[in-house]
Amino acid sequence: MTKQEALLKYVLRLADNVSILGHRLGEWCGHGPVLEQDIAMTNIALDCIGQARNYYQYASKIEGIDKTEDDYAYLRDPLDYYNLLIVEQPNKDFAYTIVRQYFFDVFHFLFLQKLSDSKDKQLAAIAEKAIKEVTYHCKWSGDWVLRLGDGTDTSHEKMQHAIDILWTYTGEMFLMDEVDEILLKEKIGVDLIGLRQEWLKIVSEHFKEATLTLPETTWSQKGGKQGYHSEHLGYILADMQYLPRTYPGSIW
């Protein structure tokens, strides 16, 4: 794999993570538990989609062919999507959405901190911009983890249930493959293994305060980064890509 091929895949992975998570959060629009939280989730979705646009635009520059950001978002099949499995997991209930968001937000924050030192100027610039937004995301999901974890018996139970299921999707965030290794050597990519300790420290201290328990299992789901997804992604893309695929080239 050349450095160029690795960089393209790396950028698409970052783009797909925020694009799919943004879509999931957007599904809450009009269904949030209270108006303010409906607005919060769609605000965060907007940040995610904005970040995805930056990455997709950069991907098209790397490929150097006549492709737009929309081509990447709307005309690729599940096997060509490289997002982490955690971001495509369904919203289920508010607790489930919060836990998914919190696990990803803390990782995202630590990851962007490192990426803003990347030797790749464009990735560093996108990260520098995104981290200001992700700081708000971390605060929002972190506050809800506390409030629901240390809340009523029902909210606690729902949070713990969500943690027990989603926990097995967190390991994938810290797995390195050939793409990550090539770019780490070039000082473009991030050392994911190195992030794990800090992530675990932040999450476990916060869970302790929220009276929630971290599962003990170390087994992890994986494959999203390589294009192997849970069945959920197919449904997301069917929904997201319906219009541009049914009416190719339509604009408004």
Add this chain to the structure above:
Amino acid sequence: MDTTKNKVLQEVWEILEQVPDPEIPVLSAIDLGIIRDVIFHDGKIEVVITPTYTGCPAMNMIEVNIKSILQENGFQNSMVTTVLSPAWTTDWMSEKGKEKLKAYGIAPPVGKTSDKHVLMGEEKLVCCPQCGSNHTELISQFGSTACKSLYKCLDCKEPFDYFKCH
């Protein structure tokens, strides 16, 4: 030559004062601090802008408005380029802009981002733009647009938008 160039650039900066933020029309693109540079080369104008928030839908609109107002003023084929770094901060908002925001009913950003308390996420005292009381309370970090959060005044009981320090 240089004086003509400077004159043109000054004219463009003045024209850009008339480009409003589509979401908060009392603010111009210049008040917001999103115009980073104006370059004059080969008889064409290039305006360099930076987004406030990555996903802000107003940015596309501002870009279109910049091009059309320049065209109306006789500058053909002007270009708008977007840069991400250094990332936009409310520190770049003009004092005039902050005054206009307050008069419009939106509390302007309090303090500078270089202030450590802001970075640590500590809440600043936000004054109610209606009655001036600092007896206010945060309702939600996220408001009607990406750049604002929701507050309420505990004295006059009015809810209001706060332009976040970012």
